[in-house]
Amino acid sequence: MVAHSRASLRIDRLRALNLPRAAQVAVDDRGRPTTVDDTTVEEVLETWRIDDEWWREPLVRRYVEVVLAGGAHIVLFEDLQHGAWFAQMP
């Protein structure tokens, strides 16, 4: 991380980091990811679900943290409202 400057830090100047990107995910009959963008999932580390922000634009997501073939470590989530999958860094 770069050292903090003395510049003013305003919430409107913040840019989100680690935004999710759309991913092609295949799942098995139990809903566990088997491939991500044609790369095999080696191991599923953790799963969790989020139902949040129901008062504005609801977030309903099922997260799966996986290790891919080759050792890459990513987080996937399924948008349960729209059915799409996304990937991002843990």
Added chain:
Amino acid sequence: MRSLTSEHAVCLWVPLFPLRCEERRHPELVHIPTALLAPTDTRRLWLVSASARRAGVRAGMTVSQAIGLCPALTLREPDPVHYDEAFTQLLLALETVSPVIEPAELGRVFVGVDGLERLHGGPERQLDLIARTVGGGEWSSGTRHVRLGWARGKFLAWVAAARARPGAPLVIRDEDGAAFLRHQPVAVLPIDGSTHRRLRQLGLGTLADVAGLPEPAIVSQFGREGRRAWQLARGLVSEPVTGRERPEPIGAGFDFPAPIADRSMLAHAIDKLLERALAHPRRTGWRVQVVRVRADLEHGSSWMAAATLKDPSADRARIALPLRARLDASPPGGAVEHLEVEFVSFAPGTGELQLFARDAESAARSGRHRALTAAAGEIRTRFRRSRLFHVVEVQPWSRIPERRYALIDFEP
């Protein structure tokens, strides 16, 4: 070193001094909720402005908690070197009023006023003079936050300053001291937090409550600290302001085995001599204000250069800078046989401050910041806009990964 003392004291207090320094540099901050990040942990808040407090933001909160409460909050990283320099300027201004100056902490200083009646008149006139002295200099925009208290002894002067309103100094005459103290809350006692808490739990809310107890009872409960609190509450202790005489000039010299005319070698020798002079034990707690370099040249002539630092410093590079400029502008007229550096005048330094005690650390921070500023400037020139960002924690505990961290433009 001989000490100068004064029974009667003026306490000058600028609450939230670092925040006031930032507001002086950036006037736009006065009207918006602002907080300074902690010097040792930039994830937490150190000082919070009044408007941020009204929004529920408190010192010690994490940045993410604070932004959650007050999205418009402006955060600034602390600049200890700047606050220290501003405080030094304040002390220098006060030294024109009295030679007895005792800094207590950043933004709080005691001025000894014994003997000033003949020069300036009674307490009110002395306070007026101090207010005008402080207000006339660079610190003028901060005077609306200055609180002043006049009393016998440092404790009473401090309580008076704490009770005074900005622009309305409080004078506590000797005969009124005990009565004034009786109504003050126990929070004014200089004791640790747990003792304060225990006093409150025992139902002791004011100094009159403490003073009304028998001494053995409070000593048996609180030990030595309790005795001191009891004595202060009864007005039995009156600690004088203790100033210090400025040190005698400090010098360091060097005889060259063979006369030297090369300017870079002379500059290097000046650096080494500055280091030696800065390490002198007499220099501890003082910053250099005036520095002089003298050289004995071959054939019996001599050369001299002097520099007065606008911001007194204990940092070798800062002191060397004007000397190098003079060396380049008007170098010695011959080869140098003997070189001597002398610190002629001093200003109170960080050694006396409780908060930022190490000059070297402050200087290192300042140096790093200068280097970053230069690098960022080059990048902006090359790419026409800043390509530097830094990562800040927003909600590091969040189960939603994109909420944990964010990027912000790096603008030193």
